[in-house]
Amino acid sequence: MTYTVHYIEHGDTTLFARVDGVQDADAPTVVFANSLGTNLHLWDAVLPFLPEGLRIVRMDKRGHGKSTATPAPYSMGKLVKDTEAVCDALNVRDAMFVGLSIGGMIGQGLAVKRFDIVRTLVLSNTAARIGTPKLWQDRIDAVRAHGIESFVDGIMRKWFTRDFAKSDAVKPWRDMVCATTVEGYCGCCAAVSGTDFYTPTSGLRIPTLGIAGSDDGSTPADLVRETVDVVPGSQFHIIRKSGHLPCVEQPHAYTERLIQFMKDTGHI
Numbered sequence: 001m002t003y004t005v006h007y008i009e010h011g012d013t014t015l016f017a018r019v020d021g022v023q024d025a026d027a028p029t030v031v032f033a034n035s036l037g038t039n040l041h042l043w044d045a046v047l048p049f050l051p052e053g054l055r056i057v058r059m060d061k062r063g064h065g066k067s068t069a070t071p072a073p074y075s076m077g078k079l080v081k082d083t084e085a086v087c088d089a090l091n092v093r094d095a096m097f098v099g100l101s102i103g104g105m106i107g108q109g110l111a112v113k114r115f116d117i118v119r120t121l122v123l124s125n126t127a128a129r130i131g132t133p134k135l136w137q138d139r140i141d142a143v144r145a146h147g148i149e150s151f152v153d154g155i156m157r158k159w160f161t162r163d164f165a166k167s168d169a170v171k172p173w174r175d176m177v178c179a180t181t182v183e184g185y186c187g188c189c190a191a192v193s194g195t196d197f198y199t200p201t202s203g204l205r206i207p208t209l210g211i212a213g214s215d216d217g218s219t220p221a222d223l224v225r226e227t228v229d230v231v232p233g234s235q236f237h238i239i240r241k242s243g244h245l246p247c248v249e250q251p252h253a254y255t256e257r258l259i260q261f262m263k264d265t266g267h268i
């Protein structure tokens with residue numbers, strides 16, 4: 001698959017983005033938004049299962065992957081504006097936006113603001129509100145005092161099914177989280193902590209699909225459903241034998257569901 005890479009200057013940061021597949025901005029477009037502590041390679045296993053003819057846009061949040069870090073804390077509004085800037089720079093319009101975890105929060109924030117960018121929305125392993133301010137502050141304190149390594153094994157147990165977490169397959173994901181800058185990680189923890197999208201998200205009137213993992217220890221299926229249910233006419237689907245990252249543990253089943261949603265909504 002051909003791809004181009006883009007470094008987009010936006011205010012105090014430079015955001016890294018990559019476009020795979022068809023490069024023409026008029027092609028049906030899918031935007032993927034990553035979770036906390038991951039970069040755009042989160043979606044690598046999904047891409048081979050997607051049909052030809054799509055324009056696939058991915059980016060790194062500030063302080064993650066190849067996007068530069070700015071001092072924490074960040075607001076969710078700032079992360080939404082970053083994503084908006086990347087979409088505008090790449091001329092993204094009428095896209096299917098697939099956001100996982102904090103990426104799904106960004107998707108909710110972008111969808112209520114930019115109908116021209118987000119035509120349909122996939123809320124994967126996410127919610128309108130995730131965790132409590134105390135949980136996020138404890139995590140920020142732990143990163144600042146002892147580094148991400150000090151709790152990354154616990155994160156892996158919440159992200160993956162027991163068998164996956166015990167296998168060697170977990171290592172690249174563990175390494176990816178540990179490679180995240182302290183400012184980027186803490187900044188995004190603060191953004192999640194300060195977000196409650198129940199009211200704006202309940203005003204959405206675009207086709208919306210919720211996806212949960214049967215064994216997700218971070219955003220359990222009931223939490224995902226609670227958010228997706230506030231959008232009238234939304235669909236909800238649980239991926240079996242998967243934790244918080246079904247695009248990693250069950251990429252084929254996950255992509256099949258995305259393709260079905262693209263067909264249901266006339267995206268392809």
Ligand SMILES: O=C(O)CC1=CCC(=O)O1
Binds near residue numbers: 035102155158192219
């Ligand atoms: O890393 C976690 O604990 C789960 C999570 C919450 C928001 C996000 O992006 O990941």
